[in-house]
Amino acid sequence: MNKHVFIIGLGLIGGSLALTIKEGHRATISAFDVSEEQLKLALALGVIDMAEPSIEAGAKKADLIIIATPVKQTKQILQTIAHVDGKPSAIIMDVGSTKSDVMQTAEDWLPEGTCFIGGHPMAGSHKSGVEAANKRLFENAFFVLTPSKRSTAAQLTILKQWLTGTRATMIEMDADEHDKIAGAISHFPHLIAAALVGQVSDLSAEHPLAMRMAAGGFRDITRIASSSPAMWRDIMLHNRQEMLDAVDDWQERMRQIKTMLENASDEELFTFFADAKEFRDALPVKTKGAIPSFYDLYVDVPDYPGVISEVTKMLADQGISITNLRIMETREDILGVLRLSFRSEKDRKKAEECLGVASYPTYVAT
Numbered sequence: 437m438n439k440h441v442f443i444i445g446l447g448l449i450g451g452s453l454a455l456t457i458k459e460g461h462r463a464t465i466s467a468f469d470v471s472e473e474q475l476k477l478a479l480a481l482g483v484i485d486m487a488e489p490s491i492e493a494g495a496k497k498a499d500l501i502i503i504a505t506p507v508k509q510t511k512q513i514l515q516t517i518a519h520v521d522g523k524p525s526a527i528i529m530d531v532g533s534t535k536s537d538v539m540q541t542a543e544d545w546l547p548e549g550t551c552f553i554g555g556h557p558m559a560g561s562h563k564s565g566v567e568a569a570n571k572r573l574f575e576n577a578f579f580v581l582t583p584s585k586r587s588t589a590a591q592l593t594i595l596k597q598w599l600t601g602t603r604a605t606m607i608e609m610d611a612d613e614h615d616k617i618a619g620a621i622s623h624f625p626h627l628i629a630a631a632l633v634g635q636v637s638d639l640s641a642e643h644p645l646a647m648r649m650a651a652g653g654f655r656d657i658t659r660i661a662s663s664s665p666a667m668w669r670d671i672m673l674h675n676r677q678e679m680l681d682a683v684d685d686w687q688e689r690m691r692q693i694k695t696m697l698e699n700a701s702d703e704e705l706f707t708f709f710a711d712a713k714e715f716r717d718a719l720p721v722k723t724k725g726a727i728p729s730f731y732d733l734y735v736d737v738p739d740y741p742g743v744i745s746e747v748t749k750m751l752a753d754q755g756i757s758i759t760n761l762r763i764m765e766t767r768e769d770i771l772g773v774l775r776l777s778f779r780s781e782k783d784r785k786k787a788e789e790c791l792g793v794a795s796y797p798t799y800v801a802t
């Protein structure tokens with residue numbers, strides 16, 4: 437019999453999951469979203485098969501329910517679902533960036549025997565909405581699952597089968613440990629990115645050139661400050677203690693840096709940067725996960741008219757598709773002024789070979 441998947445909150449993550457499930461399963465996928473616009477768009481883009489008029493209507497018939505709203509709403513939705521007379525075999529999951537509060541709400545509200553498994557794909561974007569949904573978003577990323585008293589090993593296996601199309605690496609983790617790690621590698625960096633933007637924003641009131649001069653370094657470290665403010669407000673409030681601890685730790689680090697600067701301690705400053713570089717360089721580059729790889733290739737091209745079309749034609753002649761092209765405004769630490777993005781490592785390798793034959797130096801950023 438045809439299975440039914442119901443997604444609540446059809447934005448970037450809900451939409452991307454719908455696309456991955458569609459690929460691997462013959463299931464009807466329906467969704468509910470408070471935004472009718474999102475539902476209309478999702479239907480037009482073929483992301484879902486049908487829109488539901490309410491949470492109750494979709495939850496009643498679903499085999500798999502995915503809650504993909506901001507975390508504050510997820511907790512309210514769990515309370516709504518608790519009153520729905522759904523299929524006894526249904527699996528309910530969420531995709532929220534914080535886990536402890538959500539797991540506690542499921543435990544407090546869902547009736548005995550209802551299956552709930554927490555989820556968090558460690559991949560995303562600063563973009564929101566179903567228009568940004570992408571079936572490859574989770575490829576090679578970690579997908580954290582937090583099983584609970586409300587789930588069995590067999591149900592966890594079924595859920596993993598539903599999620600095979602993500603091509604993500606499933607890992608199981610306790611909610612508190614998840615929140616500690618995600619707090620350090622995702623939540624706190626968003627706080628710092630926004631604070632850095634605030635610092636430059638204040639500076640540009642007096643020095644308007646600051647905004648225009650902002651180059652690769654500032655752009656790289658602050659890309660995530662363009663994310664949804666509502667989503668990040670909720671994440672901060674749902675991982676508040678970890679954030680408070682991280683702020684304390686950060687203040688202590690800043691105090692140490694201040695001392696190094698006051699004392700002009702060149703050796704200590706060198707060690708500070710060298711230690712950071714060593715750890716950062718050791719992060720995996722080929723797989724997604726803590727830091728996603730985008731299959732980018734930097735090409736050092738001479739400065740003459742028509743050079744970009746020469747490069748793109750060369751790749752097109754070899755049947756290699758480019759998913760994105762950017763002319764770098766500054767060279768920074770990367771040689772090459774053209775950044776080409778590809779869909780896969782295989783395409784990037786082919787492009788590297790093709791451009792190498794034509795004597796264009798190419799570089800892969802690590």
Ligand SMILES: NC(=O)c1ccc[n+]([C@@H]2O[C@H](COP(=O)([O-])OP(=O)(O)OC[C@H]3O[C@@H](n4cnc5c(N)ncnc54)[C@H](O)[C@@H]3O)[C@@H](O)[C@H]2O)c1
Pocket residue numbers: 444445446447448449450468469470471474504505506507509531532533534556557558559560561562563564565566664667671
């Ligand atoms: N964006 C990321 O990088 C990322 C990555 C992993 C996990 N997450 C988590 O995934 C969840 C969704 O994030 P997103 O990036 O897809 O956000 P999004 O803004 O793209 O989508 C959220 C959707 O939920 C809908 N919504 C809000 N309240 C609702 C309600 N009460 N009922 C039904 N629909 C409602 C919104 O209209 C929107 O369409 C969040 O909990 C977030 O923490 C985000």
Ligand SMILES: O=C(O)C(=O)C[C@]1(C(=O)O)C=C[C@@H](O)C=C1
Pocket residue numbers: 532533557558559560561562563621622623660663726
């Ligand atoms: O790439 C981005 O824009 C993200 O912010 C993705 C990111 C992250 O911090 O790494 C954001 C939130 C998530 O819960 C998981 C992934």
